[in-house]
Amino acid sequence: MRLFIALDIDDAIREKIRAFLEGVRGFAPDARWVRSESLHVTLKFVGEKPAETADAITSALAKVAASPFELSFRGYGFFPTPKSARVFWMGIQSGPELAGLAATIDSATATLGIPNEDRAFSPHLTLARRGGGSGSPRWSKADSPNKTFERLSGKLAAMSSLDFGTMTAREFFLYQSQLSREGSRYTKLEAFPLRESGSHVP
Numbered sequence: 001m002r003l004f005i006a007l008d009i010d011d012a013i014r015e016k017i018r019a020f021l022e023g024v025r026g027f028a029p030d031a032r033w034v035r036s037e038s039l040h041v042t043l044k045f046v047g048e049k050p051a052e053t054a055d056a057i058t059s060a061l062a063k064v065a066a067s068p069f070e071l072s073f074r075g076y077g078f079f080p081t082p083k084s085a086r087v088f089w090m091g092i093q094s095g096p097e098l099a100g101l102a103a104t105i106d107s108a109t110a111t112l113g114i115p116n117e118d119r120a121f122s123p124h125l126t127l128a129r130r131g132g133g134s135g136s137p138r139w140s141k142a143d144s145p146n147k148t149f150e151r152l153s154g155k156l157a158a159m160s161s162l163d164f165g166t167m168t169a170r171e172f173f174l175y176q177s178q179l180s181r182e183g184s185r186y187t188k189l190e191a192f193p194l195r196e197s198g199s200h201v202p
Contacts, residue, residue, distance in 0.1 A: 007040060013167055017073070072092070073091070075093075076162055088149055088152065
């Protein structure tokens with residue numbers, strides 16, 4: 001089972017992003033665009049694990065204590081640079097709670113032998129990738145100037161700042177990722193509520 005842990009996105013925000021993608025996809029026709037229904041805020045990528053590990057992860061995540069928090073979807077950028085872009089992404093802004101939740105989840109899964117993240121948490125939504133390129137934000141030797149997102153970059157620069165709204169995260173999920181001809185399909189395996197500090201669930 002290919003597993004990851006993430007926040008879902010409110011329907012109203014997802015619909016705004018879907019409409020935006022419909023409007024700009026034609027400015028980068030050679031890119032591989034993400035389906036709006038597949039968007040999520042990744043907190044921890046786990047990778048390929050047996051079913052019994054998924055059960056252990058569920059037990060570990062059930063003990064994670066964190067309160068609900070707000071996050072906003074605005075701004076955009078390109079990895080690693082606009083002129084050598086492999087990835088077009090949307091920004092996510094939040095207080096320390098989002099990074100704190102990711103760190104707590106990282107620690108919880110580390111007790112199961114799942115490696116800790118090796119770079120700082122940088123929340124974003126990947127919207128499109130250059131065909132055949134890596135999705136990593138890091139610069140690599142294979143990176144070189146390309147025109148995949150050139151028209152899109154120029155179009156966005158002429159637009160007003162992008163803002164898709166703010167939501168309150170009230171739960172996070174363990175997901176399974178399954179590859180298909182239409183792209184990756186994501187299935188929620190388990191939900192974990194975020195509760196106000198001091199609340200108690202018997």
